[in-house]
Amino acid sequence: MTGEQGKSADNPWPVRAVATRVAKYIDRLGMVWIEGQLTELKLRQTTAWMVLRDPAADMSLSVSCPRDLVANAPVALTEGTQVIVLGKPQFYTRNGSFSLRISEIRAVGIGELLARIERLRRLLDAEGLFDSRLKRPIPFLPRTVGLITGRASAAEHDVVTVATNRWPAVRFVVRNTVVQGPNAVPQIVEALRGLDRDDAVDVIVLARGGGSVEDLLPFSDETLCREIAACTTPVVSAVGHEPDNPLSDLVADLRAATPTDAAKRIVPDAAAEQAFVADLRRRSARALRNWVSREQHQLTQLRSRPVLAQPLQTLEVRAAEVHRARSAARRDVTRLVAVESERVGHLSARLTTLGPAATLARGYAVVQAVTGRDGAHVLRTTADAPAGAQLRIRVADGAVTAVSEGADEAH
Template identity: 45%
Template sequence: MNTSSSPEGAGEQERPPELPKLARDTTPENPWPLSTLSHALHGWVQKAPDAWVEGQVIEVNQRARVSYVTLRDLQEEVSVNVTLFQREMARLERPLERGSRVVVNLKADFYVKTGRLSMLGRDIRPVGLGDLLERLERLRRALAEEGLFDPAHKKRLPVLPHRVGLVTGRNSDAEKDVVRNATNRWPGVQFEIREVPVQGSGSARAVIGALEELDAMAEVDVIVIARGGGAFEDLLSFSEESLLRAVFAARTPVVSAIGHENDQPLLDHVADVRASTPTDAGKRVVPDVHEERLRLGQARAALDRAVGSLIEREQQGLATVRSRPVLSQPDGMILVREEDLDRWRTRAWTATNSLTLRAQDSVAQMRARVRALSPQQTLDRGYAVVQTADGSVLTDASRAQVGQQLTVRLAAGELGVDVTGTSTRQPGEH
């Protein structure tokens, strides 16, 4: 029996499969209906909380009951379309304009029928001047406490930069002022120019990119960030925290030349040098060639005077040395020394002669004494020396023997004698 043809079996085949409860459980064989996804997205979006956001109005399209406003982020290239109903727009004291800075309470909404995600603006408020000033003041105090304004961190400008980096607007008067005034002061100055937006959303980020690019170039010795004057809101980009920190981190000295004398964005406090105007910046970054030539002339004249004075002093010193007797009459010293030598020679000769004479006398006396003590002198007085055959001197008659041959030495010559007798008689006895 074929059960597939039974009514019960046919009912089981026609029963639709159970839909997955979660999106991750869907498969190609068991997908969701599009409406299920749309309703689920609508539920998820509805659960998202509303949020206050800040941005800049770049486009306004007003209709009878609904206005469509395009907001752009103040820093990033991010924009979003906002739908505002008539009651929200009616609360504004003045109509929205392009470039206005606003805060909006946004609530995400997903339209099920078309699958379109939109942002509903429940409340919109222009950011007033007081709010901006308060924010800037808080930022200024915070950065000052961190030390970003400390003069100890300021870098000195080079005396003569090889190349000047310039960040400014496209074809702006500020660029012309900086280049013209710097070239007038130093015709050989070279520029590395980066033209970027200097107003509106994204301008701070563009300036940061140009600053970092120039800072990485070894040939750039100083960087000028210049912009002409404008409303307070137009200069807000130069008080953005990200730009201020980028300037503080730059290794190259940075000159701030924003607006006029009364315009003081926070960049003026962080930059190494503040120029009141772009014209002033052009005068600060390079020296004046005429002034430098004048200073070189003055320095050369001072150097000439110093060298002349030194030469004159040395000449006077040489003249003084030449006037001294040792140089003016050098033979005088020789004559004095010659006299000294003659005197010392005479004294030496006299002393040596006296010493020689005394020595001669002493030798004569000693010779006389030696002669007086000489045996020959005794012999000369008539005495004689008796010697035995072996040459020994006979001093005792008892030692002689009768018949012994003796030698008698006289003062002149000798006698040979024979002993005929001996006697012990002493001299003087009878």
């Protein structure tokens, strides 16, 4: 058994069988509408040969059509023209080639282009590629600037000249690419990747002058927009003039209105910075002088206050108050002592006057009955001195003893 034909080396298909089957399979596709950009256009006597390229991918198709179809096209067909064609895929069994035989050509209108750009804008916006929080800051003073622009273009001249005049030390790494047409996107993407991998490049500038919507179409390409968003190096979009607004402006970290504006925004003006520094020095010196003057004035005010001008004045006042208080206290104590001394003198005199010694001095005597061991007690009645009782009589200058003879009846 050799098996099914074409499934083993023992039972292969001939070339004609494979070519015929491929042609039949492709023929089943029928008529299709296809959109792309023309990259090549060759006119023969009766036939036109073109290459239709996908602007977002490195893919293309060979296209053929009658020469009159190109001549009667709604717009002049040149390389880079965006078109929509109606054609039938064909596989030529003779040489195994594939081609698209077209029967109708339509130009993509401005309105359709703008509508497609708007749909892509909404898609990228929904994915967050325009989010301001994802924007990378532009360095204040980039050492090296990567520049992607057309060869010998006015945009290159403007960016380099203006930036160098503003900051002479800035360096440029220039990548010249096609900036319009079907080959623009692949070349720009390749240059962008190369500059992004270069560690010496601090910022990348996409620069192009103004143009029509078709001319600026590569800068609204989805592939380019996603590549800009994927860069780790900050990207500045300076495409067209002020009214132009391709999608690269929205994805980039900074949008510049023109290439000249981009040069002004990526590097500072040396003269302006020097003037700014000088102004800051003047302002700081003036602020320092004002601060010193203010502090001196405050110190002068503090020193002029009585507490610092005459620091001992308060102590002297308090010392005088203490001295007066001590004098008053001493005076009051002296007066009190004098008053009390006089009172004590008066009491002493009264005590002396009323005391027994003074009474004895006036001729009185104190008679005491001596009772032996019990001592002596003042004789108060005659009964206290019966006859024979021992008496002690105290007078002013001493005492005498006597014996009682009893009470005197006659008295």
